[in-house]
Amino acid sequence: MxxxxxxxxxxxxxxxRPKTGDALCKECFYRAFETEIHYTITKGNLFKRGDSVAIGASGGKDSTVLAYVLKLLNQQYDYGLNLMLLSIDEGITGYRDDSLETVKQNRDDYEMQLKILSYKDLYGWTMDEIVAQIGRKNNCTFCGVFRRQALDRGAAMLNVKCIATGHNADDIAETVLMNVLRGDIARLKRCTAISTGSEGTIPRVKPLKYTYEKEIVMYAHYKKLIYFSTECVFAPNAYRGHARALLKDMEKIRPSCIMDIIYSGETMAVKEEVSLPTLRNCVRCKFVSSQEICKACVLLEGLNKGLPKLGIGKSSKAKRMLAEYNSKQQTLLENGKQELDNNIAINNCSSNSKSCNSGLYSNENIELKESVGNKSKCCSGKCNNLNNKENVTSSKKINSLLKQYRINEKVLNSNHTSSNDNNEVDLLLTGQEGSCSETCGKISSLHLGF
Amino acid sequence: MCALKIDLLFGGGAELLFDKIKKRQVELPPLNKYFSDAKKTEWTIREFIVWIKDNLLREREELFIQGDSVRPGILVLVNDSDWELCGELDYQLQNNDCIMFISTLHGG
Structure with missing residues (x-):
């Protein structure tokens, strides 16, 4: 029966339906599902006619359904939106590379422009490389912080009015719970907001805020939407995992608990005497931060200095680590200068760089240039005082620079005279450094600035 | 009673626990042949989940099973309908039924 x-x-x-307990047929479910999202969008004034909207697309179920439904509603209700897809490539082999294929499928299916930004391009590090440094314990911190900023950067590049993300009701309830469990009042206060973003930032909106995960999955299943459903290859966030499991257990007993937790989060008032961090702009990268220097810059600084744990834990700890590092660096700098002078004398650097100019540079020359440029990297590995990690990182960077350098050189050689070569190649090298400082703050000032 | 033919589907990442195979056809013997202490021959999803655990589940059992049911967050579809509409664990399997397990817990 x-x-x-x-x-x-x-x-x-x-x-x-978990939200209402109603039994619905396919067509009536589609209509209820879509109409509720439409209602959420109009009631929350999420979009304005003519807006360009970037959909944060991971290839997973939520963003796939979000892209599908937004396209549908945009046509049905004539929102007049220009929708596009924005994806972040964290550089996780066997996970993101596969899911990006799904996003490309979305791009073709929904006929939307797609922009992919990679951690490698933005920060100089892939998540694979970060995990090799930090291990599998705190990697989610890096990934989360970097992705947040990466989405902002991507949205700025696309020149959109807002970013729509696929956070669903279960995600929001989970976040409320997490923030309660962590005592994170500042986040607790803003995590239920349907639209977030202060002036100067691109707002994030969550059209699926009141949509249950179960319905998203059922919708995708019945509509035969293709989505990517592999777990991240790195360790899942254990604390969140427990909150999630608890929530799912409770949802089984009383499905409305998801909506109830969101409601609690929305209506909870924070006492006036609780001091909340004020938002400002990071002095380095100018993105919004609650600190003088944003978390992304601190984390990146740590990676580039061979102190990957720098941004993990309390900021007082970071300050102490940096003080130690800087005093060490000061000594190294002096030793390095000394060595460098010796090197230049021995190798007769000026004639070497001339041979550089004619295209015959060696690994050593590049290293020398690099050390002159950065000053802190002293004698390209000859100095015993340098700590090992730093060595590995810098030589890695040099190697990658070298690679690029050589590739560029070939192209240039075929097109230009050798005297032009010089300038161009030099420009390229500085250009490389310049683009790095754009993305991660000013590298050269980082060494002393902290 | 002869063997029961069931189409078994996994999706949404649940297939990762089952050799990444999304679709298969299985045959179930009369229930009392499989569980010697069973007093009936008909299968319900309750016993089918145990059979799946015994015969197909390859890794991390706790990601699929919780207590005597599937882990909350895994949706079950009986002939493409929500099992919550047909008795959940007590649904009695029919020949040629299609049972699908979809995880909601992966990715996003």
Whole structure:
């Protein structure tokens, strides 16, 4: 005896809605699902006619359904939006590379422009490389902080009015719970907001805020939407995992608990005497931060200095680590200068760089240039005082620079005279450094600035 | 009673626990042949989940099973309908039924 659709349409019901308990047929479910999202969008004034909107797309179920539904509603209700897809490539082999294929499928299916930004381009590090440094314990911190900023950067490049993300009701309830469990009042206060962003930042909106995960998955299943569903290859965030499991257990007993937790989060008032961090702009990268220097810059600084744990934990710890590092660096700098002078004398650097100019540079020359440029890297590995990690990182960077350098050189050689070569190649090298300082703050000032 | 033919589907990442195979057809013997202490021959999803655990589940059992049911967050579809509409664990399997398990817990 099949259950009949609650709306009285006469068709066989296919699912029980967790939010209302109603049994609905496919068509009535689609309509309810889409209409609720439309209502969320209009009631929350999420978009304005003519807006360009970037959809944060991971290839997973939520963003795939979000892209599909936004396209549909945009047509059905004539929102007049220009929708596009924005993806972040964290550089996680076997995970993001596969999911990006799904995003490209979305791009073709939904006929939307797609922009992919990689951690490698933005920060100079892939998540694979970061995990090799930090291990699998705190890697999610890096990934989360970097992604947040990466989305902002991407949205700025696309020149959009806002970023729509696929956070669903279960995600938000989970975050409320997490912030309660952590005592993170500042986040607790803003995590339920449907639209976030102060002046100067590109707002994030969550059209699926009141949409249950179960319904998203059922919708994708019935609509045969292709999405990517592999777990990240790195260790899942254990604390969040527990909050999630707890929530799912409770949802099983009382499905409305998801909406109730969101409601609690929305209506909870924070006492006036609780001091909340004020938002400002990071002095380095100018992105919004609650600190003088944003978390992304601190984390990146740590990676580039061979102190990957720098941004993990309390800021007082970071300050202490940096003080130690800087005093060490000061000594190194002096030793390095000394060595450098010796090197230049021995190798007769000026003639070497001339041979450089004619295209015959060696690994050593590049290293020398690099050390002159950065000053802190002293004698390209000859100095015993340098700590090992720093060595590995710098030589890695040099190697990658070298690679690029050589590739560029070939191209240039075929097109230009050798005297032009020099300038161009030099420009390229500085250009490389310049682009790095753009993305991660000013590298040269980082060494002393902290 | 002869063997029961069931189409078994995994999706949404649940297939990762089952050799990454999304679709298969299985045959179930009469229930009392499989569980010697069973007093009936008909299968319900309750016993089918145990059979799946015994025969197909390859890794991290706790990601699929919790207590005598599937882990909350895994959706079950009986002939493409929500199992919450047809008795959940007590649904009695019919020949040629299609049972699908979809994880909601992966990615996003």
């Amino acid at each position: 099949p259950v009949i659709c609650r709306t009285g349409c006469g068709k066989k019901a296919v699912l029980k």
